[in-house]
Amino acid sequence: MVLALRNKMFFFFSVVMPLLFFFLYAGIFAKGDPTRVRFFLGPVLALNVMGSFWGLSATLVMYREQGILRRFHVAPVTASDMLASSVLANFILTLPTVTVVLLFARFIFHVRDLGDLLAAFLFVCAGTISFGSLGLVVASITNTMQETQVLNQLLWLPLIFLSGATFPLGYLPEKVQGISVFLPATYLVTGLQQATLSSKHVGELLVYFLALIFWSALSFFVASQLFRWEPETKIPRNAKLWAAATIIPFILLGIWEYGNGQMLKQARDAHRILEQSYSAPAPNGKS
């Protein structure tokens, strides 16, 4: 009840940016034939979803710096209320963009089979919430907007370049592929891509899905513990340790995944489908 109303304020800030962002990427990636578009659908959706952390951390830090959070603090609002509502608001704002991407793919680029839409939807949910929570952690361990933006950049670049969200993982050298299994983004990209490109259902992608959900819960918990209302309170010393704890699940999972190789194999298979589409003539004559 409270949450739905609160969305209003986040609306103005977060609706314009993700949309622009999407059209840019969709435009670049979607120039190929339907098979290629379908290959890129996963990464495009993932990028869209991952952008959550950027907007959320910036909004939250801005609200803290301007003393807007203080006003909420003097009302009966708890830190978790505040964080949950911002994640929820962000989620609701991501849905239209995701829908537009899918409609775009279907009707403008004539992708006939969008894969397992339920699985894709669940990954969009898990991704938005988990990367939203990452944004909350970023906001909680930085003191000023500049720090926030620097940290966002540092996170964003490896996350998009090493996860298959921009270059397909298959393009990257073996060693770099090894690194990618330690990044949450790879699980999201692969999950989305398997769902849309190979029509895998959630049951088959359960590990990726649960990893993201578990990570969201952990990040959210850490962020609510570290939450600060006042602009002048600085981060306590042990805060960075707390924040560092949020990467543990992916280190463990990464080690397991490194040995098992399932995810990378799926990513390479997907890449092979893409490469085949280049060697074979495009079915509808466009190229």
Added chain:
Amino acid sequence: MPNPILQVDNLEKRYEDVHAVRGVSFRVHEGEVFGLLGPNGAGKTSTIEVLEGLRVPDGGRVSVCGLDPQKNPNELKQEIGAALQATSLPDKLRVHEALRLFGSFYRRKRKTDELLRRFGLEEKRHAFYSQLSGGQKQRLVLALALLNDPKVLFLDEPTAGLDPQVRREIYDVIEELKRERKTIVLTTHYIEEAERLCDRVAIVDHGKVIAEGTPRELKQRSGDTARVEVRLAKQAPNDVLKGLDAVVDARELDGAYVLHCQRTAPTIVSLVKMLEATGNELVSLEIATPSLEDVFIELTGRRLRD
């Protein structure tokens, strides 16, 4: 007197390098307007923000509406309203949206329309927060503070940084609340504000309450004296000034001499005689009726506005 609605005992608050509040105690009764008057940095805001549950005290006991702000923060916040200092709202939030948004947090709430009318914001209901003038913003802040029809209303420097006309507008609003017998705790560094609005005032300096009472009591404590402020061409010894007719107290303050006297006429006559005799000249002379400023000067040797 019934039990106080708000009680502060030996409150302490330290920041890294500042001991902001050093053992402040006071009580506020229902229906009373209580003022914390003091210069900037005296610890007023720290005190009030502990009462609002925004800051964690380092010592002492605090009870508001029978609740401990640290133990029952959300219960307490249902009961209080607050206009904070150093706060803001999102630029793109509209006036009526702000009221609806914050209204959604409370169990008991007033009607948005009624508040908009009362604070003269009806025409601005669809305006963005960023489009409001300073006075309108402050009126919205007050409207938000009254949303839950609070038992205690906290106003932290409600008129700081506003121009005189807008300040008077805000006074009218607060006086109306006073007529409704709202319990209000306000901080200010304006003498006029404390005298005009408050039933009781605690004068705060360097984190301590140095005097407390009704404005009238406090002024009587300083002997109901008038203040004559003079600037002279040459220095004059303090004991000579103290010896002038009807003078109770004399001290030097920022290059001027402040004489507290029972009656102004004899003091001025003897002052002029003294100046003639010593070949001194009068540069300026000012007579002020007794105010809380005099109480503050007497207690601290400084002016409040410094």
